Amino acid sequence: MARALPRTLHVISKQTVTPNMLRVTLGGDGMLDFPEDQAGGYIKLMFTTEAESKPLMRTYTIRKQREDQMDVDFVLHSDRGPASNWATHCKVGDSIMVGGPGLKKPLDHSADYFLLVGDMTALPAISVNIEALPADAQGAAILEVIDQADIQPLNAPAGMELIWIINxxxxxxxxxxxxxxxxxxxxxxxxxxxxxxxxxxxRALRQYFRDERQVDRGDLYISSYWKQGSNEDQHKQLKREDAVQAEGTQVMAG
Structure with a gap:
């Protein structure tokens, strides 16, 4: 299938979700032919800078999608990169080029137990996955956030334990x-x-799940979304090298 061309979307609104997470709603005519039901999938946001000859691309999860809009949640790190800086300063009506959507990585609902683990960068995707679980699902989610005030209410099944870590x-x-x-x-x-x-x-989680718990390959999705001290291009290269070494583990480069 041919890769979709980037489309122009506009800022419809902004909302503070928690002190360190900002939601930007994007929409406009560029959504007219956007595929349906892409919450949990990823998009590529393209930022132009004077210092770069080509746009910088950053990968973000679609938190929610409506007919003509999508919500994208940004973690506001202290060392703000181009994406969180744009999200902080953008205004209603501003435009941005968006590539994608990329594939979603859903849970397999036929499993007996579901374990979701992630930091704030993964919280949008984890939230989508939790909300899609059947009502009788059993499991746990371990979620790392920057501050106590960043804990969000999630629409989780009664059998899902939500465990929050503050870092x-x-x-x-x-x-x-x-x-x-x-x-x-x-x-x-x-x-x-x-x-x-x-x-x-x-890598620490992968070693535990793969080597100690021997989770079957088909039941293990594990990915790094960022690398401390590295930009996205450097991180992608590290992921490619790591994926070659990590035989049999689903380390995605999306």
């Missing part, structure tokens, strides 16, 4: 998620795992 300096404690996962009682039955976070933290 005021994202990337500085890459072992935090894996350490908390190890404290969980590993359930009987088939466990479907979805995990995404900073690169070093991802």
């Amino acid at each position: 005021h300096q994202p990337g500085q404690r890459p072992e935090a998620l894996a350490s908390r996962v190890r404290q969980l009682h590993w359930p009987d039955g088939r466990v479907n795992v979805w995990a995404a976070c900073e690169f070093t933290g991802m």
Whole structure:
């Protein structure tokens, strides 16, 4: 299938979700031929700068989608890059070029138990996955946020335990998620795992899920969404190199 050409979307509104997360709603005529039901999939936002000859691309999750609009949530890191800086300063009516959508990575609802793990960059995708679970789903989500005030209400099934970790300096404690996962009682039955976070933290989680718990390849989606101290292009290169070394594990480069 041919790759969709980038489209121009406009800022419809902005909303503070939590102190460190900002929601920008994009829409306009560019949504007329946008595929339906893409919440949880990713898009490429394209930013032009005077210093670069070609646009900088940053990958973001579609948090929610309506007929003519989509919501995109931005984590407001202290060292703001081009994406969070744009989100902070954009105004209603501003335009941006958007590529995609890319493939969604949903949970397999036939599993017995669901385990979702991620930091704030993965919270939009995790939220979509949790909201799509059947009402009788059993499992847990371990979610790292920057501040207590960043904890969000999620529409989770009654059988899903939500465990929040506070890390005021994202990337500085890459072992935090894996350490908390190890404290969980590993359930009987088939466990479907979805995990995404900073690169070093991802590798710690992967070692646990793949080597210690021997989660089946078909039940393990794990990805790094960013790398402390690296820009997106450097991070992508690291992911490609790491994926070659990590045979049999679904480390996605999306």
